[in-house]
Every structure is written in structure tokens, then in C-alpha cells.
Amino acid sequence: MMHHQSHRVRRSVAALAVTIAGGAGALGLLSSAAHAGTTTSATYTFTTLNDNADPTFNQLLGINVHNVISGYFGSGAVGHPNKGYLLNPPYGQGNYVNENFPGSAQTQVTGIDDKGNTSGFWVNAKGTNRGFVEWNGVFASYTDPSTPKVAGSVNQLLGVNNNGVAVGFYNDAAGHSHAYKVNQATGVFTAIKVPGVSAVATGINNAGDIVGFSTDSTGAISSWLRHAGRLTAYQFPGGTSTQAFGINKSDQIVGSYLDGSGVMHGFVLTAPLGPVSHWQSIDDPNGIGSTVVNGINAAGDLVGFYTDSAGNTDGMLATP
Numbered sequence: 001m002m003h004h005q006s007h008r009v010r011r012s013v014a015a016l017a018v019t020i021a022g023g024a025g026a027l028g029l030l031s032s033a034a035h036a037g038t039t040t041s042a043t044y045t046f047t048t049l050n051d052n053a054d055p056t057f058n059q060l061l062g063i064n065v066h067n068v069i070s071g072y073f074g075s076g077a078v079g080h081p082n083k084g085y086l087l088n089p090p091y092g093q094g095n096y097v098n099e100n101f102p103g104s105a106q107t108q109v110t111g112i113d114d115k116g117n118t119s120g121f122w123v124n125a126k127g128t129n130r131g132f133v134e135w136n137g138v139f140a141s142y143t144d145p146s147t148p149k150v151a152g153s154v155n156q157l158l159g160v161n162n163n164g165v166a167v168g169f170y171n172d173a174a175g176h177s178h179a180y181k182v183n184q185a186t187g188v189f190t191a192i193k194v195p196g197v198s199a200v201a202t203g204i205n206n207a208g209d210i211v212g213f214s215t216d217s218t219g220a221i222s223s224w225l226r227h228a229g230r231l232t233a234y235q236f237p238g239g240t241s242t243q244a245f246g247i248n249k250s251d252q253i254v255g256s257y258l259d260g261s262g263v264m265h266g267f268v269l270t271a272p273l274g275p276v277s278h279w280q281s282i283d284d285p286n287g288i289g290s291t292v293v294n295g296i297n298a299a300g301d302l303v304g305f306y307t308d309s310a311g312n313t314d315g316m317l318a319t320p
Contacts, residue, residue: 039237040270040278044302044318046285051085051096058315060087060303062112062159062246062295069303070099070109070118070295071315084109084120091317101132101139111159111166111203111295119160121168131157131168133184142182144170144189157182159203159246167192167201167210179212194224194231203246203295211244211253223255225272236267236279246295254293254302266293266304284316291316
């Protein structure tokens with residue numbers, strides 16, 4: 001089992017095989033966010049939500065306008081396989097609904113649209129990762145045709161919009177990631193070209209704006225937004241390894257970053273294209289320094305996860 005080089009461990013690829021490797025290329029070819037930016041400190045209410053089927057490991061990865069949350073339990077370690085679920089309001093134990101790709105050994109539900117359709121990936125007994133979209137209750141598997149045809153290959157879908165367009169990535173034979181989108185209805189795959197040696201597409205909104213992150217030849221990681229065909233790169237002010245994981249209809253972007261001491265926090269970026277962008281750092285009070293924000297809905301509700309003092313990974317809901 002490969003281990004992730006960056007600090008993106010424990011998000012929607014936890015215990016599975018995403019490798020962001022170094023090589024030729026640079027993210028500097030993108031236009032950077034040069035307009036004025038500020039940091040803000042809006043107040044959030046934090047709620048921990050864990051499926052008791054495995055209280056040691058939960059990640060909440062997507063949330064839609066009806067406040068339905070997608071995620072999974074289980075770290076992927078022996079005896080703790082990834083098992084996908086949806087969580088409906090009011091978020092009691094009886095509101096978890098298992099959602100797993102038929103015949104899979106492991107499943108993560110990484111994204112959900114406003115109609116309740118989902119994206120994710122499933123793993124077979126040989127450790128091969130394949131993307132899926134569940135549309136109108138029907139599961140379909142999607143693997144970019146450029147994915148190496150070997151056991152243990154990695155292909156994941158990490159977000160989906162109301163139009164049935166899902167985004168994700170595959171890893172090539174060298175372990176470099178390549179971002180793409182796929183139309184669930186037509187099955188047409190389209191590469192998303194991002195400068196750098198590795199690129200992962202993680203979220204898409206209903207307008208078709210896409211977010212993700214890229215790694216350059218030095219191993220530096222930056223977030224990117226593709227809007228109206230233009231790429232813009234982002235780095236949390238004073239931070240590093242900024243990784244975007246979700247986007248809503250207002251182009252608010254969420255993810256994680258490392259501060260100057262190498263400690264991980266979640267973030268929300270509002271008005272990324274200006275004229276003045278606003279960054280906010282997000283820390284669950286029970287997981288200071290280990291918070292990741294993975295999804296955001298139109299109302300600005302956040303979902304993600306954190307690591308608690310006992311070493312467990314807990315699902316997080318944060319409402320403004």
C-alpha cells in the first residue's frame with residue numbers, strides 16, 4: 001500500500017493509493033491570484049458526526065443544498081475497510097444510509113449533488129481503485145482509458161455536479177496524477193490540463209467551475225481554480241501545501257493548508273477571483289491543527305474531518 005507524500009493523508013483518499021510525486025514542470029505557468037486578499041474570522045458552530053459502525057474513523061466529504069452529507073467510515077486498515085454512506089438530517093445514528101459500490105471491497109462516497117446523486121470510488125479485492133457515479137439510484141463505474149491496466153491502479157472520482165459531470169484523477173505508471181472530468185451520461189472523458197507534474201481535480205460546481213491541486217517539480221503543492229477556461233493558482237497567505245477539495249455555486253473554495261510551523265488547518269476562500277478575496281482558517285475545537293474541510297454547500301455549511309486527542313478521525317460539520 002502506497003503512502004501519500006504530502007500532508008493530504010486522511011482526506012478522501014485515506015489509506016488508499018494516491019501518490020503525488022515529483023518530476024518536471026512548474027505551477028508557475030498559471031496566473032496567480034494577484035488581487036487584494038484578506039483573512040477573516042467568521043464564527044462557526046462545530047458538530048462531530050460519526051457512524052458508530054466504526055467510531056475510530058469517519059470522514060465527511062460532501063454536502064448538498066438539502067444538507068445531505070456523503071462520507072465513509074473505516075480507515076482502510078485490516079479490519080477497518082472503507083464503507084461509504086449518506087447521512088440525512090437530523091443526523092442521528094438512524095440517519096446513516098450505507099452506500100457501497102456493488103461487489104466492492106471498499107467504497108468512499110466523495111461527492112453529492114443537489115438531487116442526491118453521488119460520486120466516489122471503489123476498490124476491488126486486488127486493491128484497484130475505480131471511480132463511480134450513482135445516478136438516479138444506478139451505479140456505474142468510470143475509469144479513464146489512460147489509467148494503467150494493472151492490478152492496484154488508481155482512478156478516483158472526487159466530485160460531481162447537477163449536470164452529471166464528475167471530476168477526479170488517475171495515476172500513471174510513474175505515480176503522477178492526471179486530472180480529468182467525465183460526463184456520466186455519455187461516458188466521455190476530458191483531460192484537465194494543469195501545469196506541474198501531478199494534478200488532481202477534486203470538486204466541480206453546477207456552473208462547471210473546477211478546483212483541485214497540483215504539485216510542481218520541487219514538490220510544492222498549490223490549489224487551482226478553472227473558471228471560464230482560465231486557471232488561477234492559490235496559496236493560503238503565509239501557508240504552504242494549499243489543497244482545494246470543494247467548491248460551491250458562489251465559487252467559495254474549501255480545503256486544507258499548512259501554516260508556517262507545518263501544522264494543518266482547514267480553510268474557506270471567498271471571492272477567489274476578486275476584487276478582494278477573503279481567506280478564513282478553520283479549526284475544529286476538538287482537533288486544532290488537524291482539520292480538513294472537504295465540502296461546502298450553497299449556504300456555506302462545511303463538512304470535513306479532524307483528528308482528536310485519542311488519535312481517532314472524526315467527521316465534522318461546521319455551520320456559519
